[in-house]
Amino acid sequence: MKKITILLLSLICFSGISQTKTTGIINLTTNMTASLTLNNTTSKATLVLTGPFDRWFALGLGVSSGFGMGSGDVVVYTTSLTDRNFVGTGAPSTDSSQDWTTLSNIVLSGVRTLTLERSLTNADMNDFQMPYATTNSISLAWARSGSASTSLANHGGANREFATGTFTVLGNEKFSLESASIYPNPSNGNFTIKTNSSISKVDVYSQTGTFVKTIEVNNDSKDIEVSVNGLSSGVYFLELQNDKEKSWKKIVIN
Incomplete structure (x- = not known):
């Protein structure tokens, strides 16, 4: 009986461990990628979409x-x-419920990167539901204008295609980039990024989305000493990256 009780407690504890699963970066076409991450603890889906x-x-x-x-x-x-x-074949109609929140919108070298967030499931029958336990893959369709235009119109046959993303469980959320911490924050320009997941590169952006600099990381480090002395005081955003994830963190420079 004691062994069974211990086993049950172990299972309960394990089920409570926060987990994330991600498709990683899916290359759709030139200057277009998508990466979808599902968070079991926050019940949120994060979509990083470039175009x-x-x-x-x-x-x-x-x-x-x-x-x-x-x-x-x-x-x-x-x-x-x-x-x-x-x-049908016409322009997609606007959903009465706008469920995606834009966390960031940054343009760099001709590419726009959107970081979006939505609940995994909701009551909107028009939304694709993504329950964490059963969503192991996702079918995608992408489209874009064939020329420089922000007016939604026919994309043309060469400017749309399909893709499939397969989710890989990252395990305990503490091993996700989402759990990365920055200290001290606020900072005088010298700070440390600490994470249990490896980081290969950090991009720094101003509060208005202007690219500031790239911090290259050697050997996929987990503790990174950063120096950005000379920056004006204000709020900056750090894009943490590895081969499977991207995550945004805010730093205040005094």
């Missing part, structure tokens, strides 16, 4: 090749992000 800075682009979730544009849902960026629904 050309000078035109609209879109990503359909839960949409496989051969679809009739009557299922799945889509995020579209024109001059801002909208949550939309597939409706």
